[in-house]
Amino acid sequence: MRALNVSIGIAVIIGSLFGHMTVTYLAAGWLENLLQEHGLKGGGFIVNILSLMLAVVMIIATLLTIAERKWSALMQDRIGPNRARLSILPVLGKMPLAGIPHILTDVFKMLTKEAFRPAGANAFLFKLAPMLAFAPVFALFAIVPAGPTLTLWGKPIIMAPANPDFGLLFMFAIASLAVYGTSLAGWSSNNKFALLGGVRASSQMISYEVALGLSLVGMMMAFSTVRLAGDTGMAALQEKLLWSTKVGGLEIGVPQWGFFLQPLGFLLFFAAAFAETKRAPFDTPEGESEIVGYFIEYSGMQFGMFMISEFVEVVVLSGVLVAIFFGGSSIPFVSTESVLALLPTGGDWPNHTTALAGGFFGMVFWVKVVLLCYLQLVIRWTFPRFRYDQIQTLGWQILLPIGLANVFVSGALILWDPSLRWLTLFGFAELAVIAFLTVTPNRQKRREAEAAEHDHGGHGHGGGHGADDHAADAHGGHNPVPALDAH
Amino acid sequence: MAQAGDDYDPTPSEDELEAHLQTRNMEINLGPSHPATHGTVRLKLELDGETIVKMDPEIGFLHRGFQKSCENVTWTQCIPYTDRLDYVASLTCNFGFITAVEKLMGVEIPERAKYIRVIGAELHRIASHLTTAGALGLELGGFAAFLYAIEGRELITDRVTELTGARLTTNYGRIGGMNRDLPPGWEENVLKSLVKIEQYAAEVDGLLTRNRIFADRVRGTGVISKDDALDFGFSGPCLRACGVKYDVRKNKPYWVYDKLDFEVPVASDGDNFARYYLRVLEIEQSIRMIRQAIDMMPGGPVMVDDWRIALPPKDQVYSTIEGVIAHFKLVMEGVPVPVGEVYHATESANGELGWYLKSDGSGRPYKVHVRAPGFQLLSALPRMCEGRMLADLIPTFDTINMIGGEVEQ
Structure with a gap:
């Protein structure tokens, strides 16, 4: 029964993404065509802004608020929220509906609460801060393509809200604006805890800008572009297969995904962008058990803006990651061109067939986005929080040097072999090394296991802590487990 | 000041470099x-x-005025007040108090009662340690570890409820033994719960101990040296984390701790990690002890057979004049504690829980003083945190595990 419910849920989500993207392609094509008849351009982009940013991003972000609670409940052996009911509906009103009615209750709660402003707070900046926190995050999605560029009614339709030449540079510029919202919120609240949070946020976000930019340089060099959308954008270029074979009309092989070309770049970008989203383990500006957060004085929907901007950030970051590192809207290991070539040409409704294909690829894109959102939530719910100075150390002393090294090595490999094959092989080697380091137990764990074998063969759990030779490691610094003598 | 038309010199002048920003x-x-x-x-x-x-x-x-409240009630009526001292591990406080009174009276309690006290105290020690370890995770942002730890504590709370009838305010044990024997089948339930608690503790251990972020947060923070710890009067896991092997259960065994086979883990770093990890190890030792105690526990009475101390059986109260008199005197006058004073310490979850009791023979305590382990730990908090970052205070405050109830009494 539960498996059935879950399958139905997944089918509904995927189906609605498919339908929505198909309709978006059709509407974009229709409006582009209509406006071009009157000498205007960019009709498709208007539809994309409404459909991708206002509809899909916002709806996924809203659903993430409940998904975060449900998924964290799954990880923590709980049930999660399931009390709210839509009692005005006839049959569904009696069902918990996976907790989705909680979204409504949350929204109503936030909208109806008093927007309190503490005495002594700067009224203008206090009201400006939530907007400044939300707007740049939302605007980031503008350059992310959510589907392939297809020709409808003779016009190429780029499935992104905008396609400027300066693509990624726009992203860096807008991302760096987000710091104003948080630091202003902390500063204008006239609260010492909030001030600490604001200072933490601004220093953290500014120092991670550098690593963020540097981590993408490898990708920019590999594809010689900073553009994301369009036929010459990064998302489309990643669909090309480096090694391929034909299987019944489909071309299957290894694509030049950013994840394969630049695994290190991906990890760096992911870490730096995660730090920019200010979510655990990088949530020192919030640090609810330490300083309660830069938004401590906010209530009602002003607080809601900070909260929803975090969730929007999760979706947007996933979208950017998919577009830069995970092949955009392409099906993994399958050439998009070969899929499109399978489509029946001609027929009575050629544009509608193309739009259906676009809807399918758009669906693939959004499914990848949702999977990456899940990954981000898993990380958020498993790791403890860094300390404020440790975040700086990570950013400046670890991410930055690795990023620089990555740029030089990737640059050399790209110069040597412009077909990117060697870069990909090198990427695979990096992935193998990372996987090896992840699965092998660390030094301390190995030593503990050895000690357990020859010291206390029989006693399972207590084993390993009794070994006297551990005492030497007690001040060793980096071994995560100290030496303990159990006499 | 630079005048218009002067050549601009970007190097700051000597006194500009010297000038300090006014900060507060x-x-x-x-x-x-x-x-x-x-x-x-x-x-x-x-x-x-x-x-x-x-x-x-x-x-x-x-x-709450614990000490003054105790002076106005009989010795037995003090026991519920002791629940509220260390409310995370109230059985250790209950048993600690009645053991001190028994020492003052010179009463030897039945063997079975001693085993029951060991089992109860160790169960609550596990609960307290799980709470500390889990809350440390929670405060460092790892919510999952906290919930697994609390899940384990909930099992203990269930067992304690079966034993005492209350989740938190246990009020279990009386001077001279226990007021009730174990409920039937309770030992099996405990053994079953212990297996699960081991799993939950392992889960907490796995989520936190080897996590690099966690290790960075707790290693080398909140450090206190061995000498300082002794000067401040540390005890319990916080003292053992500094390398001093002192445990009341081993050094001055009470109840039946001398018959049990257990180890006292000791670390040498004196930092938050050592305090956290010692608690994880002590959970394992406590589980060992409970299993042994359940194994070795003899049958027999749980209360001394002395109607001046123990309530007479109800049928005796209703049918014999001796029973009525004994019941009346015990309820109205309380347990007859002779004139004298005593200091007795037991090992609670956080350290040496000492009782200094003085009796003037009136049936009510003349003075009840508690040496709560958390007080000394809290007084050393400035020493551990001054000069460090605000973020280090949070794990330090957690690993010393100050319990408001016993520190402030």
Whole structure:
């Protein structure tokens, strides 16, 4: 029964993404065509802004608020929220509906609460801060393509809200604006805890800008572009297969995904962008058990803006990651061109067939986005929080040097072999090394296991802590487990 | 000042470099109502940026007049007050108090009662340690570890409820033994729960101990040296984390701890990690002890057979004059504790829980003083945190595990 419910849920989500993207392609094509008849351009982009940013991003972000609670409940052996009911509906009103009615209750709660402003707070900046926190995050999605560029009614339709030449540079510029919202919120609240949070946020976000930019340089060099959308954008270029074979009309092989070309770049970008989203383990500006957060004085929907901007950030970051590192809207290991070539040409409704294909690829894109959102939530719910100075150390002393090294090595490999094959092989080697380091137990764990074998063969759990030779490691610094003598 | 038309010289002049910015340290109140100060304590902090310059812990928000209350009731009626001392591990407080009174009276309790006390105290030690380890995870942002730990504590709370009838305010044990024997089948339930608790503890251990972020947060923070710890009067896991092997259960065995086979883990770093990890190891030792105790526990009575101390059986009360008199005297006058004074200590979850009792023979305590382990630990908090970052205070405050109820009494 539960498996059935879950399958139905997944089918509904995927189906609605498919339908929505198909309709978006059709509407974009229709409006582009209509406006071009009157000498205007960019009709498709208007539809994309409404459909991708206002509809899909916002709806996924809203659903993430409940998904975060449900998924964290799954990880923590709980049930999660399931009390709210839509009692005005006839049959569904009696069902918990996976907790989705909680979204409504949350929204109503936030909208109806008093927007309190503490005495002594700067009224203008206090009201400006939530907007400044939300707007740049939302605007980031503008350059992310959510589907392939297809020709409808003779016009190429780029499935992104905008396609400027300066693509990624726009992203860096807008991302760096987000710091104003948080630091202003902390500063204008006239609260010492909030001030600490604001200072933490601004220093953290500014120092991670550098690593963020540097981590993408490898990708920019590999594809010689900073553009994301369009036929010459990064998302489309990643669909090309480096090694391929034909299987019944489909071309299957290894694509030049950013994840394969630049695994290190991906990890760096992911870490730096995660730090920019200010979510655990990088949530020192919030640090609810330490300083309660830069938004401590906010209530009602002003607080809601900070909260929803975090969730929007999760979706947007996933979208950017998919577009830069995970092949955009392409099906993994399958050439998009070969899929499109399978489509029946001609027929009575050629544009509608193309739009259906676009809807399918758009669906693939959004499914990848949702999977990456899940990954981000898993990380958020498993790791403890860094300390404020440790975040700086990570950013400046670890991410930055690795990023620089990555740029030089990737640059050399790209110069040597412009077909990117060697870069990909090198990427695979990096992935193998990372996987090896992840699965092998660390030094301390190995030593503990050895000690357990020859010291206390029989006693399972207590084993390993009794070994006297551990005492030497007690001040060793980096071994995560100290030496303990159990006499 | 540069005049218009002068050549601009970007190098700052000598006195410009010398001039210091006027700065003032920020004073901040952490608590009494703050997510990290569980137990309602106020920490007045003076911050230079994020560094703690000065710190002043202020207690008293949970003061209930414990000592004065005890002076106005009989010795037996003090037991419910002791529940409220260390409310995370109330059985250790119950048993500690009645053991001290028994020492003052010179009463030897039946063997079975001693085993029951060991099992109860160790169960609550596990509960307290799980709470500390889990809350440490929670305060460092790892919520999952906290919930697994609390899941384990919930099992213990269930067993304690079966045993005492209450989740928190146990009020179990009487002077001279136990007021009730174990409920039928309780031992099996405990053994079953222990298996699960081991799993939950392993889960907490797995989520936290080897996590690099967690290790960075707790290793080398909140350090206190061995000498300082002894000077401040540390005891329990916090003292053993500094390398002093002192455990009342081993050094001055009471009840049946001398018959049980267990180890006292000791670390040498004196930092938050050592305090956290010792608790994880002590959970394992406590589980060992409970299994042994259940194995070795003899049958027989759980209360001394002396109607001046123990309530007579109800049928005797209703049918014999001796029973009525004994019942009346015990309820109205209380247990006859002779004139004298005593200090007795037991090992509670957080350290040496000492009782200094003075009796004037009136049936009510003349003086009840508790040496709560948390008080000494809290008084050393400024020493451990001053000069460190604000973020280090949070795990340090957690691993000393100050319990407001016993510190403020």
